[in-house]
Amino acid sequence: MIDLSQYLPILIFLIIAxxxxxxxxxxxxxVSYLTGTHNPDAEKLSEYECGFPAFEDPRSQFDVRFYLVAILFIIFDLEAAFxxxxxxxxxxxxxxxxxxxxxxxGELAIGLxxxxxxxxxxxx
Structure with missing residues (x-):
């Protein structure tokens, strides 16, 4: 017979967690549902960015140079981590x-x- 009583503290921990x-x-x-007011209007539902509406479509494409700089940053960040x-x-x-x-x-310097x-x- 297997004694499962050793796993009781783990089970209690998982239930509490x-x-x-x-x-x-x-x-x-x-609490927010019980105490808050639910009156969504156009002002509350409008998008905001720094206090004013966005200039263009948020799904616009980025320039490929942005991604190149991001990849170079990650590479040199990993270099510092090594x-x-x-x-x-x-x-x-x-x-x-x-x-x-x-x-x-040297390889990273050549790449840079x-x-x-x-x-x-x-x-x-």
Whole structure:
């Protein structure tokens, strides 16, 4: 026979967590429904952005340069994320770790130089 009494604290924890989650979600909604006024009009339902209506359709296409800059930002952000653990563990990795990181940084520098040369960083 399997003794399931060891799982009782986990079951109690899950029940309490589900109850608190439901309370945090549904209690504010219920209180606002009971205490708030529900008079939607054109002013309340209108879109707003910085206090005035949007200039153009919100589903308009972005220029492809926006995406290029975003991708370059993510690449160099990841580079910074790789540099911190590498710097901390450099004494363990030795010269092989140093050479590998220099190759990685070199590849990124070549990519940045190429992006700069073709004008991906120019914003008009």
């Amino acid at each position: 589900a109850g608190l989650s439901a309370a945090f979600v549904f209690l504010p909604m219920g 540099l911190f653990p590498w710097a901390v563990s450099l004494d363990l990795t030795g010269w092989a770790g140093w050479a590998t990181m220099m190759v990685f940084l 130089a190429y992006a700069w040369k073709v004008g991906a960083l120019d914003w008009e």
